[in-house]
Amino acid sequence: MSFRRLKTLIAVAECGSFVKAANSNFLTPAAVSQQMKTLEAEMGVALFDRKNRTPALTPVGSAMVSKAREIVRAYENMVSSVTGEAALEDDLAIGAVPTTMAGLIPRAVKSLRDAYTGLHIRIMPGPSSELYSLVDRGFLDAAVLSEPVRVYDHLRWLAIVDEPLIVLAPENSPTDDPKELLESYPFIRFNSRAWVGQLIDQWLNSQRLKINEGMELDTLESISAMVYHGLGVSIVPMRCVPSPRPLALKRIPIDPPASPRRLGILSRHDNAKHKLINIVFHELCCVVELSGQLPALASPDPGFVPEGV
Amino acid sequence: MSFRRLKTLIAVAECGSFVKAANSNFLTPAAVSQQMKTLEAEMGVALFDRKNRTPALTPVGSAMVSKAREIVRAYENMVSSVTGEAALEDDLAIGAVPTTMAGLIPRAVKSLRDAYTGLHIRIMPGPSSELYSLVDRGFLDAAVLSEPVRVYDHLRWLAIVDEPLIVLAPENSPTDDPKELLESYPFIRFNSRAWVGQLIDQWLNSQRLKINEGMELDTLESISAMVYHGLGVSIVPMRCVPSPRPLALKRIPIDPPASPRRLGILSRHDNAKHKLINIVFHELCCVVELSGQLPALASPDPGFVPEGV
DNA sequence: GCTTTATATTAAGTAAAATTTGATTAAATC
DNA sequence: GATTTAATCAAATTTTACTTAATATAAAGC
Numbered sequence: 001m002s003f004r005r006l007k008t009l010i011a012v013a014e015c016g017s018f019v020k021a022a023n024s025n026f027l028t029p030a031a032v033s034q035q036m037k038t039l040e041a042e043m044g045v046a047l048f049d050r051k052n053r054t055p056a057l058t059p060v061g062s063a064m065v066s067k068a069r070e071i072v073r074a075y076e077n078m079v080s081s082v083t084g085e086a087a088l089e090d091d092l093a094i095g096a097v098p099t100t101m102a103g104l105i106p107r108a109v110k111s112l113r114d115a116y117t118g119l120h121i122r123i124m125p126g127p128s129s130e131l132y133s134l135v136d137r138g139f140l141d142a143a144v145l146s147e148p149v150r151v152y153d154h155l156r157w158l159a160i161v162d163e164p165l166i167v168l169a170p171e172n173s174p175t176d177d178p179k180e181l182l183e184s185y186p187f188i189r190f191n192s193r194a195w196v197g198q199l200i201d202q203w204l205n206s207q208r209l210k211i212n213e214g215m216e217l218d219t220l221e222s223i224s225a226m227v228y229h230g231l232g233v234s235i236v237p238m239r240c241v242p243s244p245r246p247l248a249l250k251r252i253p254i255d256p257p258a259s260p261r262r263l264g265i266l267s268r269h270d271n272a273k274h275k276l277i278n279i280v281f282h283e284l285c286c287v288v289e290l291s292g293q294l295p296a297l298a299s300p301d302p303g304f305v306p307e308g309v
Numbered sequence: 310m311s312f313r314r315l316k317t318l319i320a321v322a323e324c325g326s327f328v329k330a331a332n333s334n335f336l337t338p339a340a341v342s343q344q345m346k347t348l349e350a351e352m353g354v355a356l357f358d359r360k361n362r363t364p365a366l367t368p369v370g371s372a373m374v375s376k377a378r379e380i381v382r383a384y385e386n387m388v389s390s391v392t393g394e395a396a397l398e399d400d401l402a403i404g405a406v407p408t409t410m411a412g413l414i415p416r417a418v419k420s421l422r423d424a425y426t427g428l429h430i431r432i433m434p435g436p437s438s439e440l441y442s443l444v445d446r447g448f449l450d451a452a453v454l455s456e457p458v459r460v461y462d463h464l465r466w467l468a469i470v471d472e473p474l475i476v477l478a479p480e481n482s483p484t485d486d487p488k489e490l491l492e493s494y495p496f497i498r499f500n501s502r503a504w505v506g507q508l509i510d511q512w513l514n515s516q517r518l519k520i521n522e523g524m525e526l527d528t529l530e531s532i533s534a535m536v537y538h539g540l541g542v543s544i545v546p547m548r549c550v551p552s553p554r555p556l557a558l559k560r561i562p563i564d565p566p567a568s569p570r571r572l573g574i575l576s577r578h579d580n581a582k583h584k585l586i587n588i589v590f591h592e593l594c595c596v597v598e599l600s601g602q603l604p605a606l607a608s609p610d611p612g613f614v615p616e617g618v
Numbered sequence: 619g620c621t622t623t624a625t626a627t628t629a630a631g632t633a634a635a636a637t638t639t640g641a642t643t644a645a646a647t648c
Numbered sequence: 649g650a651t652t653t654a655a656t657c658a659a660a661t662t663t664t665a666c667t668t669a670a671t672a673t674a675a676a677g678c
Contacts, residue, residue: 001312001384004665019625031666033627043388053625053674063391071387074380075310079352082372093448124448139402139433139448156368269371270322278368313636328654340637342656347636362645362654 003075005039006068008032009047013065017054087275089118094280095131095143096123098219099196100263103241105144108287112280119276128195135266142267142277144284146195156269158281159297161288162260163237165200168227169250178252179209186214186232188223196261200235203258224249237261241291262297312384314348315377317341318356322374326363386427401585404433404440404452407528408505409572412550414453417596421589428585437504444575451586453593455504456571465576465583467590468606470597471569472546474509477536478559487561488518495523495541497532505570509544512567533558546570550600571606 011021018032025032040047047064048055057065080086096105101123109121124131124140131143136155144160151157167178175181190197204211214232217223221243223234228247235254240263265284267277285296320330321341331341349356356373357364366374405414410432418430433440433449440452445464453469460466476487484490499506513520523541526532530552532543537556544563549572574593576586594605 002665003310003312017625028667029626030628030668033625034665037627045388045392050626055626060391064387067383067387067391071380071383074376074383078373078376078380079354082369082376083354122446122448124446137431137433139431269366269368270375272372272375274368274372311636326654327656337638338655339639339657342654343636346656359655364655 001042003072005035005042006072008035009039009068010065010072012036013057013062082272083275087273088116088279090273090276091120091122092142092273092276092280093122093124093140095126095134095140095145097128097131097145097194097196097263098125099237099239100144100241101125102221102243103239103291104263104284104287107241107291108280108283111287112283115283116279121280127191127193129193132266135268138268141271141273142265142280144263144265146199147262147264148195148266151266154269156267156274157264159262159264160281160284161240161263161294161296163240163263163294164260165203165235165254165258166238167233167250167252167254168224168236169233169252170227170230171248171250172230173233173250176250176252178254179207181233181252182209182211182235185212187211188214188226188232188234189216190223190234190236191216191218194218196237199237199258199261203235203254206258238294240288240294242293310351312381314344314351315381317344318348318377319374319381321345322366322371382427399427399582399585400429400431401451401582401589402431402433402449403589404435404443404449404454406437406440406454406503406572407434408546408548409453409550410434411530411552412548412600413572413593413596416550416600417589417592420596421592424592425588430589436502438502441575444577447577450580450582451574451576451589453572453574455508456573457504457575460575463578465578466573468571468573469590469593470549470572470603470605472549472572472603473569474512474544474563474567475547476542476559476561476563477533477545478542478561479536479539480557480559481539482542482559485559485561487563488516490542490561491518491520491544494521496520497523497535497541497543498525499532499543499545500525500527503527505546508567508570512544512563515567547603549597549603551602 008021008025008027011025012018012032015021015024018036019029021027022029022032036047043064045060045064046058047061049058077086105123109123112119112121124134124143126134128145128148131140131145132148134140135143136152147157147159167181169181169185173181173185175184190200192198192201215226217226220236220239223236224247226232227234227249237260238251265277265281267274271277288294288296317330317334317336320334321327324330324333327341327345328338330336331338334341345356352373354369354373355367356370358367358370414432418432421428421430433443433452435443437454437457440449440454441457443449444452445461456466456468476490478490478494482490482494484493499509501507501510524535526535529545529548532545533556535541536543536558546569547560574586574590576583580586597603597605
């Protein structure tokens with residue numbers, strides 16, 4: 001088992017004889033001969049037909065040569081495929097929670113597409129819990145989601161931004177006091193299966209407000225629309241990047257402030273595309289900063305160098 | 310440049326420490342340490358973070374580990390991949406509907422794992438509608454699901470088996486007549502979001518039976534358990550491969566017979582792993598036939614050659 | 619047909635590499 | 649603070665790989 005042998009096999013195939021291969025690789029013919037012999041022994045197949053003076057590759061042999069080429073190339077590109085330019089041309093399967101699908105994600109994907117031709121991003125929307133398991137099992141390279149309660153060692157979490165919870169109320173509501181609003185209007189609940197929903201429930205419970213249960217919805221869009229039409233008020237995370245044409249609504253910080261919904265990117269440590277993922281992470285942070293709504297969290301990332309792109 | 314070093318890198322990643330990796334590879338810790346050092350020098354990147362006593366893999370390092378795995382596997386399968394015994398080693402992401410997760414899928418996966426070392430199958434359970442879109446968008450290589458109403462040109466559908474609908478009733482129920490059972494017991498409905506559920510609803514509507522709505526459940530397991538405990542009757546597809554220890558229940562064919570739930574495998578025509586998918590399809594059909602419950606549909610498959618396994 | 623020439627193989631010696639041994643350093647545990 | 653455990657270092661040793669030189673063999677030239 002050795003790369004050298006594979007390399008000389010390739011050289012022999014290219015040069016046409018052991019002697020020439022030896023010369024081009026700064027070896028003696030004897031060395032080449034021995035290497036090919038051990039290679040054949042190792043593999044248990046005849047690579048050369050030795051009837052003639054200059055051994056000719058058998059059919060199996062020439063198939064091996066192309067395999068050997070693949071392997072040697074894979075080895076030689078090993079470093080660059082992880083850290084270099086080559087790492088920037090690949091397919092990337094990324095998940096994202098619905099709240100990011102109108103603002104953050106489209107903007108980030110757009111600039112990434114523009115900056116890296118050859119990079120192909122597929123987006124899969126879903127709730128945090130599902131995305132977590134998809135990343136964990138390797139179906140997704142990374143996902144943008146709410147911070148998990150526990151991040152296991154084989155996973156990598158990079159925080160992007162803290163989105164504080166806000167009260168969403170119709171523009172014409174008589175008061176701006178969050179508690180008053182929550183107690184007077186019907187409450188539109190963020191689906192509690194979503195991790196944000198749980199965060200909201202937690203705050204509500206701690207406040208012991210007398211709320212009027214209205215409906216329970218999945219997405220920020222549907223909740224906004226309901227509130228817009230005066231059907232109630234809601235608590236939602238403030239979007240770090242607003243949607244293109246946000247509805248005219250009151251957005252009031254809750255008081256006392258709840259622990260914010262922390263958005264970040266989750267991936268597996270052993271994912272070979274970690275460089276790409278770093279770039280996506282970096283782009284997400286940039287988009288958040290540019291949007292100017294909330295400060296991006298300067299997440300410590302030892303392995304990450306901005307890359308002069 | 311050496312496979313040994315890659316192998317010990319993998320061992321270190323798996324064992325978690327140099328010492329353990331040394332033991333498992335019949336080496337001394339010193340050898341491992343030196344190998345990793347030369348590997349780092351060779352690649353010009355830091356694979357380990359040596360702040361702590363037992364060095365931890367850097368992000369780049371763990372990406373390298375997965376690359377190393379690819380390369381080592383490629384080398385090890387070099388001979389067999391050329392001689393054609395097992396030109397089949399790859400990762401395969403496959404979806405499957407829950408009804409197949411207790412019988413068909415585990416058996417098929419097991420024999421595939423046994424037959425093709427090097428083949429790595431990941432299974433993702435989900436309802437047909439979701440799997441359809443995941444295959445369509447390229448997140449899954451293939452999926453086992455109910456026949457879609459329409460299969461677009463870029464998708465490929467291979468039918469595996471027709472599962473007729475049956476009535477599930479407690480063993481001690483007073484009658485064996487499906488209609489009587491359905492009208493006397495509460496009806497446990499298969500979730501109508503699932504495509505089977507719709508098929509069942511269709512038949513029920515056509516029969517104009519006066520059923521007593523009970524509950525609506527997601528999985529065959531939960532429905533079986535409910536029926537077993539006498540909480541009602543249900544209509545479900547007969548499983549082409551039963552689960553290991555099926556509950557003692559009456560299983561009565563419905564009359565008049567409804568159009569059966571057709572199970573098959575969906576993939577994209579442009580998927581590069583179509584050879585592997587063919588093999589999986591073939592295996593699924595074999596498992597169905599072996600199980601002897603229902604005949605496998607001999608689906609015409611131009612591109613498929615049985616492979617001497 | 620016999621020599622010449624170029625090519626591969628073999629065996630022994632030599633150079634290079636990888637591994638072990640035993641000592642040293644440093645973090646973690648008691 | 650002593651003890652255990654993990655990694656590293658430097659020198660000795662072993663293993664592996666390469667070269668040299670001799671041998672065998674097929675094609676080309678005379």
